[in-house]
Amino acid sequence: MQTRKLYYEDSHLSRFTSRILSCVPVKAGYEIILEATAFYPEGGGQGADTGTLGPVRVLDTRERGETVVHLCGGPLAEGEIVEGIVDYEARFSRMQQHSGEHIVSGIIHRWYGYHNTGFHMGADVVTIDFDGVIPPEDLPQIEAEANRAVWRNLPIRCWYPSEEELCKLTYRTKRALPWPVRIVQVPGYDTCACCGTHVQATGEIGLVKLFSVLGFRGGTRMEMACGGQALAILNQAYQQNKQVSQAFSAKIRETGAAARRMNEVLAQQKYRIVGLEKRIFAAIARDYENQGDVLHFEENLDSAGLRDLADAIGKGCGGTAAVFSGSEEEGYGYCLVSRAGDVRQLGKEMTAALKGRGGGKENFQQGRVLAGRAEICDFFSRERTRKSGGGVSP
Secondary structure (H helix, E strand, O other): OOOEEHHHHOOOOOEEEEEEEEEEEEOOEEEEEEOEEOOOOOEOOEOOOOEEEOOEEEEEEEEEOOEEEEEEOOOOOOOOEEEEEEOHHHHHHHHHHHHHHHHHHHHHHHHHOOOEEEEEEOOOOEEEEEOOOOOHHHHHHHHHHHHHHHHOOOEOEEEOOOHHHHHHOOOEOOOOOOOOOOEEEEOOOEEEEOOOOOOOEHHHHOOEEEEEEEEEOOEEEEEEEEHHHHHHHHHHHHHHHHHHHHHHOOOOOOHHHHHHHHHHHHHHHHHHHHHHHHHHHHHHHHOOOOOEEEEEEOOOOOHHHHHHHHHHHHHHHEEEEEEEEEEOOOEEEEEEEEOOOOOHHHHHHHHHHOOEEEEEEOOEEEEEEOOOHHHHHHHHHHHHHHOOOOOEEO
16 A cells, blocks of 8 residues: 655655555564654655654654555554644754755755765764765865855745656766656755755755764765754854863963873973872882782783883892782772793682783783782682792782
């Protein structure tokens, strides 16, 4: 059976009445078919409409041949006349995204000759895939051209040309299509085969914002947003940048330069800290010279610090240096270093006994254990007792 598609007759229609032709229970709910519907089914990169049919919720909408099927949360009686209400805010946002995508894809096709090979409306951004490379430095010009189309408030025409008209029409398409073909046209910017819903004039798009282009399968993947969705992202970015400007004591349009200056200062401080840390590690290592096996705990070391301190102690202790840093709550990172021996077996036994993971080379092992300090000390005390002629200095 063929459903009358009200969403093609009026894309802004959000309330309608129609007769229920069938209601079939399925695993996920009830599949309801109407004589006519304003609920757009998922397709062409555009998500399905949701809303209500009378007292029940429309959870999803799908097309099955020429029939539109509504997946609902409850049953309705066949033959009943029911009011449908589309979640219009979500529908309108999708129309803004889809119409804006046509303008951008049309511009890119005209400028570069590239085709749109993929299109997806995400929760935050729209992604479009093109079959050629778009230089990132061209984005501002593409965006400016797209917004000029929005500000001109051009009428968007959606229609099914006659077979004769279609043969004479030049339009974007991913593949040859048999008649009938639905055409969407933004005058001067794009003419494309498309099954989606669109705004009636470009001014309703409100705003086109291009965020990024990345290499993808030999071409380009673009991220963009339009209308209210773009405004929400820009507002969030503004609020975040406002916090950054306050933290850096910089004007809101100068946070990039302030961040670069801060990175330079941090790099200089890190260089000084590394130098001071090495001097401290050398002093700690001197206390363990020629003492044999060493167990040492040090606060607030990252993985690089653990390696450096264990290496410093291992150079002069004459045995195995076992260095730990962490907390009772989160466990301890560790590093085992030996200048003369193989620490792989020790690392394996230690991680098994102390609920840890790690690995490395013959004279170097690093990882993390979930045991507390007392358990670590007990393990090395037992190791000292087992090992003949060795000593462990806690």
